[in-house]
Amino acid sequence: MKICCLGAGYVGGPTMAMIAAKCPAIEVRVVDTNAERIAAWNSEVLPVYEPGLFDVVKLARGRNLFFGTDVEESIRVSDIIFVSVGTPTKTYGMGAGKAADVRYVELAARTIARVSEGPKIIVEKSTLPVRTAEAILTILRANSRTGQFQVLSNPEFLAEGTAIADLESPDRVLIGGETTPEGQRAVQTLVDVYATWVPRDRILTTNLWSSELSKLVANAFLAQRISSINSISALCEATGADVDEVAHAIGRDSRIGPKFLKASVGFGGSCFQKDILNLVYLCKHFNLPEVAAYWEGVVQMNDWQKQRFAGKIVNDLFNTVSGKRIAVLGFAFKKDTNDTRETAARNVCRDLLAEGARVVVYDPQVSPEQIRREVLEGETNANLEIAATALEACQGTHAIAVLTEWDEFKTLDFAALQHVMHQPAFVFDGRNILPHQKLRDLGFRVHAIGKPAPLK
DSSP states (O other), rough: EEEEEESSSTTTHHHHHHHHHOTTTEEEEEEEEEEHHHHHHSSSOOOSOTTTTTHHHHBBTTTEEHHHEOOHHHOOOOSHHHEEHHHHOOOOSSSTTSSSOOOOHHHHHHHHHHHHOOEEEEEEOOOOOOTTTHHHHHHHSSSSSEEEEEEEEEOOOOTTTSSHHHHHOOOEEEEEEEHHHHHHHHHHHHHHTTTTTSSGGGEEEEHHHHHHHHHHHHHHHHHHHHHHHHHHHHHHHTTOHHHHHHHHHHTTTTOOOSTOOOOOOOOSSSSSSHHHHHHHHHHTTTTOOHHHHHHHHHHHHHHHHHHHHHHHHHHHHHOOOOOEEEEEOOSSSSSSSSTTTOOOOHHHHHHHHHHTEEEEEEESSSOOOHHEEEETTTTOOOOOEOOOHHHHHTTTOOOEEEEEEOOOGGGOOOHHHTTTTTSSEEEEEEESSOHHHHHHHHOEEEEEETTOOOOO
């Protein structure tokens, strides 16, 4: 069997690497038109940072895992074709700001149709609106004379930072296909691939539409929990309650559970906001405005939490940060990844720069170029600096804002930092990972999300 994946990004690269590692008898090709990205996959410095990923890639690369740019040849020789191209939120036309932009998916479908001969199984790996498979199948069958196609939905449920563990031992693998005999045979073919290492009871099969919608709904529910606890964090600060204690108390209820109840500056990443907005658009399209408004509120709460955090920094620094130096520790949207898509740090940095602050950013995995690109969007601003270490970022600052929960920030020598910062020195913990009482004992003025302790 031969498999190829169109798209060598955060999903396609790691997923195909795991399939190749677990299924040495299957030839796996990952192809992309971005030659620079492919070169990185073939190097010692992968374009995606994920703990454990390099070991998996190294095991299979050159054996049965190949990265290249010859898209058409890879399609031609493959039995199963995964489509893992980008589906960003539209910035133009109908549905701008909410609907998924599926032009790359359509382009992939037309390319597959043009070069395919004989039977092919096409697997949707990108996050797509419900019933996209119907459009893909229409394009394939209308533009191919010799190809025979079955389209499956196999959404990814990876959490960045733990993607390799998620692929190694997933909660579930979801595969949706047509309910025809041909569709079910295609489903079984993909089931057999995953069953090489995934227990069969964790491989769920559904119809196409249920599979497509499940991905959006899963991310919407997870994001909803984060926005819910973040809304309560504001109430905790106003009333003197402790958000961690509240979260622990409600999380002990077996009907609720403890996961995704960690208050923070807000969620980010490639999926949560994009998928919720896509869900909002679908609900409006199907004339369900009340449902759309409900889910839109999840995004609005997340945006408000970021604004609230930046506002707290300005207010506590005596209502002005103009000319003040503020260290931002962490720019990735979460630890153990270099992904900055929709990161809360971008919004906080922009708000502080708009107030005239001098912002110094440090992140152990995100490049200076990427930070500048995210914050400035092609503009220039001398007030944005990038530091090579956390200690360098904190030198001569008025405040420290922790925006990513990197483990190294938990062990910073704050006793030493306190002597090189302007006084009074402030710490704003946007992830609630620091020893707050210890910091107060050292003389820091501390603000933590949803915590009752007053500033000293």
